[in-house]
Each structure stands twice: as structure tokens, then as C-alpha cells.
Amino acid sequence: MRSYPIWVDTYNPSYKSSMAKSQGIRDHAKNKVYIGTSASNSYPFLTNELQVNENGNKRTFNFYVDNELMKSATYNKSKKVFENNENATNSNLLEPQLKAKYFDKWKKEEQDQEQKMRNERYAERLAVNGQ
Numbered sequence: 001m002r003s004y005p006i007w008v009d010t011y012n013p014s015y016k017s018s019m020a021k022s023q024g025i026r027d028h029a030k031n032k033v034y035i036g037t038s039a040s041n042s043y044p045f046l047t048n049e050l051q052v053n054e055n056g057n058k059r060t061f062n063f064y065v066d067n068e069l070m071k072s073a074t075y076n077k078s079k080k081v082f083e084n085n086e087n088a089t090n091s092n093l094l095e096p097q098l099k100a101k102y103f104d105k106w107k108k109e110e111q112d113q114e115q116k117m118r119n120e121r122y123a124e125r126l127a128v129n130g131q
Helices: 096-127
Strands: 006-011 028-038 041-055 059-065 068-076 081-084
Touching: none
Parallel strands: none
Antiparallel strands: 006 028, 028 041, 041 059, 059 068, 068 081
């Protein structure tokens, strides 16, 4: 089987098969994105979710990344217009802020992993030297 550096598992209850290349969404869909070099060497990267909720004369669309609301819009059926919801939890986070937030998280994870490796090497050296 061919290996891919990015793999997306899709859950969409609107279809019998989630293998469709393009899909419509009736109420919600969720994607789990994995990164790595192969099926046996892949790691969770992010989860995104799309939802649509009917509320009387309005239909609200929400987009989440890692369970955080990133963008929301409401379609007013009577006026036939979209209204962006600026008061959504994180909808006012700009791209640079999102990059900074996740970059800091990934940088700390990488530093922790490097420190763990240094500690393991140091312990091996102590064991070899009989200390």
C-alpha cells in the first residue's frame, strides 16, 4: 500500500461510505488529520469539525479546530443573507495569533522531547562510567 505524509480520517453520517472524495454535510462532519511517514509512523495532528444547526428562521454554521470554535456564520432564511458572528468564542483570532498559539505549543513539545533524549543519553553515560 502507498504511504502518505498526511492522512485524513473522515466521519460523516450523511453517507453510507465515508470514502467519497467530496461530500455534502446534513448536520455535522469530523476529520481527524494524522501526519508522519507511513501508517505505522503517523501521529495525530488536528481534528476539525463542521456543524450546521437549524434554529427557527436561522441556520448557523460552525467550524471547529481541536474543539475550539474558529468561525461561525448564520444564514437568515427570511432575509436571505449571511451574518458573520463576530462574538463567537475564537472567531476574532487572526491567523498570526493562531500560528503563535500553536507554534508555541509545538515548540514546547519539541523541546521537551529533546530534553528527554539528553537526559537518557546522560543516564547511559553515567551507567557506562559506573556512576
